[in-house]
Amino acid sequence: MTIQLNGDPFDLDGPISVAALLASLQIDPRRVAVELNLVVLKRATFETTIVQAGDSMEIVNFVGGGAPEAGR
Amino acid sequence: MTAAGAPDPLVIAGRTFTSRLILGTGKYPSPEIMQAAHQAGGTEMVTVAVRRVDITRRSASLLDFIDTSAIMLLPNTAGCYTAEDAIRTAHLGREAGLSHWVKLEVIGDEATLFPDTAALVEATQVLVKDGFVVLPYTNDDPIVCRKLEDAGAVAVMPAGAPIGSGLGIQNVTNLRIIREQARVPVIVDAGVGTASDAALAMELGADAVLLNTAVAGARDPIAMAAAMKHAVIAGRLAHLAGRIPKRLYASASSPIDGMVGR
Numbered sequence: 001m002t003i004q005l006n007g008d009p010f011d012l013d014g015p016i017s018v019a020a021l022l023a024s025l026q027i028d029p030r031r032v033a034v035e036l037n038l039v040v041l042k043r044a045t046f047e048t049t050i051v052q053a054g055d056s057m058e059i060v061n062f063v064g065g066g067a068p069e070a071g072r
Numbered sequence: 073m074t075a076a077g078a079p080d081p082l083v084i085a086g087r088t089f090t091s092r093l094i095l096g097t098g099k100y101p102s103p104e105i106m107q108a109a110h111q112a113g114g115t116e117m118v119t120v121a122v123r124r125v126d127i128t129r130r131s132a133s134l135l136d137f138i139d140t141s142a143i144m145l146l147p148n149t150a151g152c153y154t155a156e157d158a159i160r161t162a163h164l165g166r167e168a169g170l171s172h173w174v175k176l177e178v179i180g181d182e183a184t185l186f187p188d189t190a191a192l193v194e195a196t197q198v199l200v201k202d203g204f205v206v207l208p209y210t211n212d213d214p215i216v217c218r219k220l221e222d223a224g225a226v227a228v229m230p231a232g233a234p235i236g237s238g239l240g241i242q243n244v245t246n247l248r249i250i251r252e253q254a255r256v257p258v259i260v261d262a263g264v265g266t267a268s269d270a271a272l273a274m275e276l277g278a279d280a281v282l283l284n285t286a287v288a289g290a291r292d293p294i295a296m297a298a299a300m301k302h303a304v305i306a307g308r309l310a311h312l313a314g315r316i317p318k319r320l321y322a323s324a325s326s327p328i329d330g331m332v333g334r
Contacts, residue, residue: 006124033167040163060164064098065121
Protein backbone atom coordinates (compact mmCIF):
# COMPACT_ATOMS: atom_id res chain seq x y z
CA MET A 1 0.00 0.00 0.00
CA THR A 2 1.05 3.58 -0.52
CA ILE A 3 0.75 6.63 1.71
CA GLN A 4 1.85 10.22 1.30
CA LEU A 5 4.75 10.80 3.70
CA ASN A 6 6.09 14.34 4.04
CA GLY A 7 4.66 15.16 0.64
CA ASP A 8 6.03 12.15 -1.24
CA PRO A 9 4.57 8.70 -2.03
CA PHE A 10 5.84 6.06 0.40
CA ASP A 11 5.30 2.29 0.11
CA LEU A 12 4.39 0.11 3.06
CA ASP A 13 3.68 -3.65 3.28
CA GLY A 14 0.36 -3.00 4.94
CA PRO A 15 -1.37 -1.10 7.74
CA ILE A 16 1.08 -0.27 10.52
CA SER A 17 1.01 1.68 13.77
CA VAL A 18 2.57 5.12 13.84
CA ALA A 19 4.99 3.89 16.50
CA ALA A 20 6.11 0.95 14.34
CA LEU A 21 6.50 3.17 11.29
CA LEU A 22 8.66 5.64 13.23
CA ALA A 23 10.75 2.76 14.54
CA SER A 24 11.27 1.39 11.03
CA LEU A 25 12.46 4.85 9.97
CA GLN A 26 14.79 4.99 13.01
CA ILE A 27 13.05 8.12 14.26
CA ASP A 28 12.95 8.84 18.01
CA PRO A 29 9.23 9.40 18.73
CA ARG A 30 10.07 11.76 21.59
CA ARG A 31 11.59 14.27 19.21
CA VAL A 32 8.96 14.53 16.51
CA ALA A 33 5.37 15.52 15.97
CA VAL A 34 3.13 13.55 13.64
CA GLU A 35 0.16 14.80 11.68
CA LEU A 36 -2.12 12.20 10.10
CA ASN A 37 -4.67 13.43 7.59
CA LEU A 38 -4.29 16.98 8.94
CA VAL A 39 -4.86 15.92 12.56
CA VAL A 40 -1.93 16.36 14.95
CA LEU A 41 -1.52 13.16 16.96
CA LYS A 42 -0.86 13.06 20.68
CA ARG A 43 2.32 11.12 21.36
CA ALA A 44 0.43 8.72 23.64
CA THR A 45 -1.62 7.55 20.63
CA PHE A 46 1.34 6.57 18.41
CA GLU A 47 1.02 2.89 19.43
CA THR A 48 -2.69 2.65 18.78
CA THR A 49 -3.02 4.81 15.67
CA ILE A 50 -2.87 2.73 12.48
CA VAL A 51 -1.67 4.17 9.19
CA GLN A 52 -3.90 3.04 6.30
CA ALA A 53 -3.50 3.06 2.54
CA GLY A 54 -3.98 6.52 1.09
CA ASP A 55 -3.27 8.30 4.36
CA SER A 56 -1.37 11.55 4.32
CA MET A 57 1.25 11.81 7.03
CA GLU A 58 3.67 14.51 8.11
CA ILE A 59 6.58 13.89 10.47
CA VAL A 60 8.25 17.08 11.70
CA ASN A 61 10.98 17.98 14.13
CA PHE A 62 12.81 21.05 15.36
CA VAL A 63 15.52 22.52 13.18
CA GLY A 64 17.65 25.60 13.49
CA GLY A 65 15.69 28.81 13.13
CA GLY A 66 15.28 32.21 14.60
CA ALA A 67 14.69 35.70 13.53
CA PRO A 68 16.25 35.11 10.09
CA GLU A 69 14.06 32.40 8.63
CA ALA A 70 13.98 33.04 4.91
CA GLY A 71 10.71 31.22 4.41
CA ARG A 72 10.02 29.13 1.38
CA MET B 73 20.19 41.89 38.64
CA THR B 74 20.39 45.66 39.05
CA ALA B 75 23.57 47.44 40.09
CA ALA B 76 22.20 47.69 43.62
CA GLY B 77 21.84 43.92 43.65
CA ALA B 78 18.05 43.81 43.53
CA PRO B 79 16.68 41.04 41.33
CA ASP B 80 15.33 42.29 38.02
CA PRO B 81 13.76 39.25 36.41
CA LEU B 82 11.93 39.15 33.13
CA VAL B 83 8.51 37.60 33.63
CA ILE B 84 6.56 36.34 30.64
CA ALA B 85 3.23 34.63 31.22
CA GLY B 86 4.22 33.92 34.82
CA ARG B 87 7.54 32.34 33.90
CA THR B 88 10.67 34.02 35.23
CA PHE B 89 13.85 34.54 33.24
CA THR B 90 17.13 35.98 34.50
CA SER B 91 18.48 36.63 31.01
CA ARG B 92 16.86 39.18 28.73
CA LEU B 93 18.59 37.88 25.63
CA ILE B 94 16.73 35.39 23.45
CA LEU B 95 18.76 33.76 20.71
CA GLY B 96 17.97 31.75 17.59
CA THR B 97 19.34 28.43 16.40
CA GLY B 98 19.64 29.07 12.65
CA LYS B 99 22.52 30.00 10.35
CA TYR B 100 25.37 29.00 12.70
CA PRO B 101 28.59 27.66 11.13
CA SER B 102 28.18 24.47 13.17
CA PRO B 103 25.99 23.13 15.97
CA GLU B 104 28.98 23.15 18.30
CA ILE B 105 29.51 26.87 17.72
CA MET B 106 25.79 27.45 18.28
CA GLN B 107 25.95 25.65 21.58
CA ALA B 108 28.99 27.67 22.70
CA ALA B 109 27.32 30.91 21.59
CA HIS B 110 24.18 30.11 23.57
CA GLN B 111 26.36 29.56 26.61
CA ALA B 112 28.39 32.74 26.04
CA GLY B 113 25.18 34.73 25.65
CA GLY B 114 23.73 33.33 28.85
CA THR B 115 20.42 32.87 27.11
CA GLU B 116 17.56 30.98 28.73
CA MET B 117 15.31 30.77 25.68
CA VAL B 118 16.04 29.95 22.04
CA THR B 119 13.79 29.85 19.01
CA VAL B 120 13.51 26.74 16.85
CA ALA B 121 11.73 26.09 13.57
CA VAL B 122 9.37 23.20 12.83
CA ARG B 123 10.24 21.32 9.64
CA ARG B 124 9.72 17.95 7.98
CA VAL B 125 12.07 15.21 9.14
CA ASP B 126 14.42 14.08 6.38
CA ILE B 127 13.48 10.41 6.20
CA THR B 128 16.10 9.62 3.56
CA ARG B 129 19.08 10.09 5.85
CA ARG B 130 19.92 10.10 9.52
CA SER B 131 21.19 13.41 10.80
CA ALA B 132 22.09 14.76 14.23
CA SER B 133 19.19 16.33 16.05
CA LEU B 134 19.34 20.01 16.86
CA LEU B 135 18.22 19.04 20.35
CA ASP B 136 21.52 17.22 20.93
CA PHE B 137 23.11 20.67 21.06
CA ILE B 138 20.66 22.47 23.36
CA ASP B 139 20.68 21.96 27.11
CA THR B 140 16.93 22.01 27.59
CA SER B 141 17.31 21.90 31.37
CA ALA B 142 18.72 25.44 31.21
CA ILE B 143 17.33 26.72 27.91
CA MET B 144 13.65 26.81 27.01
CA LEU B 145 12.69 26.00 23.43
CA LEU B 146 10.42 28.49 21.72
CA PRO B 147 9.04 26.94 18.52
CA ASN B 148 8.34 29.47 15.80
CA THR B 149 6.05 29.48 12.80
CA ALA B 150 8.66 30.97 10.49
CA GLY B 151 7.96 30.56 6.80
CA CYS B 152 4.19 30.59 7.28
CA TYR B 153 2.34 32.98 5.01
CA THR B 154 -1.24 32.41 6.20
CA ALA B 155 -2.93 32.25 9.59
CA GLU B 156 -3.99 28.70 8.77
CA ASP B 157 -0.40 27.55 8.09
CA ALA B 158 0.86 29.26 11.22
CA ILE B 159 -1.84 27.66 13.37
CA ARG B 160 -1.07 24.23 11.92
CA THR B 161 2.66 24.67 12.51
CA ALA B 162 2.05 25.90 16.05
CA HIS B 163 0.10 22.73 16.84
CA LEU B 164 2.89 20.56 15.42
CA GLY B 165 5.45 22.51 17.43
CA ARG B 166 3.41 21.99 20.58
CA GLU B 167 3.41 18.23 20.11
CA ALA B 168 7.09 18.11 19.16
CA GLY B 169 8.17 20.15 22.16
CA LEU B 170 5.36 19.49 24.59
CA SER B 171 5.20 23.19 25.37
CA HIS B 172 2.35 25.62 24.80
CA TRP B 173 4.62 28.51 23.94
CA VAL B 174 4.89 29.68 20.36
CA LYS B 175 6.68 32.50 18.61
CA LEU B 176 4.01 33.36 16.10
CA GLU B 177 5.08 34.59 12.69
CA VAL B 178 2.72 35.17 9.79
CA ILE B 179 4.83 36.58 7.02
CA GLY B 180 3.28 38.94 4.48
CA ASP B 181 6.03 39.47 1.98
CA GLU B 182 9.09 37.49 0.91
CA ALA B 183 11.41 40.41 0.25
CA THR B 184 10.89 42.22 3.54
CA LEU B 185 9.59 39.36 5.71
CA PHE B 186 7.30 41.94 7.24
CA PRO B 187 4.33 40.40 9.04
CA ASP B 188 0.81 40.18 7.65
CA THR B 189 -0.60 41.90 10.70
CA ALA B 190 -4.28 41.17 9.99
CA ALA B 191 -3.54 37.45 9.71
CA LEU B 192 -1.25 37.71 12.74
CA VAL B 193 -4.02 39.09 14.94
CA GLU B 194 -6.41 36.44 13.66
CA ALA B 195 -3.93 33.61 14.33
CA THR B 196 -3.21 35.00 17.80
CA GLN B 197 -6.91 34.94 18.66
CA VAL B 198 -7.27 31.34 17.50
CA LEU B 199 -4.15 30.06 19.23
CA VAL B 200 -4.94 31.80 22.52
CA LYS B 201 -8.35 30.09 22.47
CA ASP B 202 -6.50 26.80 21.82
CA GLY B 203 -4.51 27.32 25.02
CA PHE B 204 -1.26 28.58 23.53
CA VAL B 205 1.08 31.12 25.11
CA VAL B 206 1.53 33.38 22.09
CA LEU B 207 4.48 35.69 21.44
CA PRO B 208 3.82 37.35 18.08
CA TYR B 209 6.52 38.83 15.85
CA THR B 210 5.08 42.05 14.53
CA ASN B 211 6.12 45.36 13.03
CA ASP B 212 6.78 48.45 15.12
CA ASP B 213 3.17 49.62 14.95
CA PRO B 214 1.71 50.55 18.35
CA ILE B 215 -1.86 49.94 17.15
CA VAL B 216 -1.09 46.41 15.96
CA CYS B 217 0.72 45.74 19.24
CA ARG B 218 -2.39 46.84 21.12
CA LYS B 219 -4.59 44.57 19.01
CA LEU B 220 -2.26 41.62 19.65
CA GLU B 221 -2.36 42.32 23.35
CA ASP B 222 -6.15 42.52 23.26
CA ALA B 223 -6.15 39.17 21.42
CA GLY B 224 -4.32 37.63 24.36
CA ALA B 225 -0.64 37.79 23.35
CA VAL B 226 1.59 37.44 26.44
CA ALA B 227 4.24 39.69 24.89
CA VAL B 228 4.64 41.74 21.74
CA MET B 229 7.73 41.41 19.59
CA PRO B 230 8.15 44.40 17.30
CA ALA B 231 10.91 44.31 14.70
CA GLY B 232 13.69 46.86 15.01
CA ALA B 233 14.33 46.47 11.27
CA PRO B 234 13.67 43.74 8.67
CA ILE B 235 14.62 40.21 9.74
CA GLY B 236 18.28 39.47 9.14
CA SER B 237 18.98 43.00 7.87
CA GLY B 238 21.23 44.07 10.74
CA LEU B 239 20.06 47.65 10.24
CA GLY B 240 19.49 48.31 13.93
CA ILE B 241 16.56 50.11 15.53
CA GLN B 242 14.97 52.11 12.72
CA ASN B 243 12.08 53.74 14.54
CA VAL B 244 13.08 54.75 18.03
CA THR B 245 9.92 56.78 18.50
CA ASN B 246 7.54 53.93 17.72
CA LEU B 247 9.36 51.59 20.06
CA ARG B 248 9.09 54.12 22.87
CA ILE B 249 5.37 54.52 22.23
CA ILE B 250 4.89 50.75 22.13
CA ARG B 251 6.73 50.42 25.44
CA GLU B 252 4.68 53.18 27.04
CA GLN B 253 1.38 51.68 25.96
CA ALA B 254 1.95 47.95 26.31
CA ARG B 255 0.97 46.15 29.49
CA VAL B 256 2.89 43.02 28.45
CA PRO B 257 6.63 42.58 27.89
CA VAL B 258 8.01 44.18 24.72
CA ILE B 259 10.68 42.07 23.04
CA VAL B 260 12.55 43.68 20.18
CA ASP B 261 12.77 40.95 17.59
CA ALA B 262 14.76 41.23 14.39
CA GLY B 263 16.99 43.85 12.88
CA VAL B 264 19.72 43.94 15.52
CA GLY B 265 23.14 44.09 13.84
CA THR B 266 25.59 44.59 16.65
CA ALA B 267 25.82 45.07 20.40
CA SER B 268 24.98 48.79 20.42
CA ASP B 269 21.68 48.05 18.64
CA ALA B 270 20.71 45.64 21.42
CA ALA B 271 21.79 48.16 24.07
CA LEU B 272 19.71 50.88 22.40
CA ALA B 273 16.65 48.64 22.33
CA MET B 274 17.02 48.00 26.03
CA GLU B 275 17.69 51.68 26.83
CA LEU B 276 14.41 52.52 25.09
CA GLY B 277 12.69 50.25 27.59
CA ALA B 278 12.43 46.96 25.77
CA ASP B 279 12.06 44.08 28.21
CA ALA B 280 14.18 41.73 26.13
CA VAL B 281 15.87 41.36 22.76
CA LEU B 282 15.52 38.42 20.38
CA LEU B 283 18.16 38.03 17.72
CA ASN B 284 19.76 35.37 15.57
CA THR B 285 21.69 36.55 12.54
CA ALA B 286 23.74 39.19 14.39
CA VAL B 287 25.31 36.38 16.41
CA ALA B 288 25.14 33.42 14.04
CA GLY B 289 26.47 35.45 11.11
CA ALA B 290 29.23 37.28 13.01
CA ARG B 291 32.82 36.38 12.20
CA ASP B 292 33.10 35.04 15.75
CA PRO B 293 29.60 34.07 16.88
CA ILE B 294 30.71 33.12 20.38
CA ALA B 295 32.36 36.50 21.01
CA MET B 296 29.35 38.31 19.56
CA ALA B 297 27.01 36.35 21.82
CA ALA B 298 29.07 37.50 24.81
CA ALA B 299 28.93 41.07 23.48
CA MET B 300 25.14 40.84 23.18
CA LYS B 301 24.86 39.56 26.71
CA HIS B 302 26.74 42.56 28.05
CA ALA B 303 24.89 44.97 25.76
CA VAL B 304 21.51 43.78 26.98
CA ILE B 305 22.60 44.06 30.60
CA ALA B 306 24.13 47.51 30.00
CA GLY B 307 21.06 48.77 28.17
CA ARG B 308 18.74 47.49 30.85
CA LEU B 309 20.78 49.11 33.63
CA ALA B 310 20.92 52.40 31.72
CA HIS B 311 17.17 52.30 31.25
CA LEU B 312 16.59 51.72 34.95
CA ALA B 313 19.20 54.31 35.93
CA GLY B 314 17.59 57.04 33.83
CA ARG B 315 19.60 58.96 31.29
CA ILE B 316 20.36 62.68 31.65
CA PRO B 317 18.45 65.08 29.44
CA LYS B 318 20.10 65.99 26.15
CA ARG B 319 21.19 69.64 25.90
CA LEU B 320 22.63 71.72 23.13
CA TYR B 321 25.43 73.42 25.06
CA ALA B 322 28.16 72.18 27.36
CA SER B 323 27.73 71.93 31.09
CA ALA B 324 31.05 71.87 32.96
CA SER B 325 31.65 68.88 35.14
CA SER B 326 34.56 70.39 37.06
CA PRO B 327 34.15 73.40 39.39
CA ILE B 328 35.30 76.83 38.17
CA ASP B 329 36.15 78.02 41.71
CA GLY B 330 39.75 77.60 42.86
CA MET B 331 41.32 77.45 39.43
CA VAL B 332 45.04 78.27 39.33
CA GLY B 333 45.79 81.76 37.95
CA ARG B 334 42.31 83.28 38.44
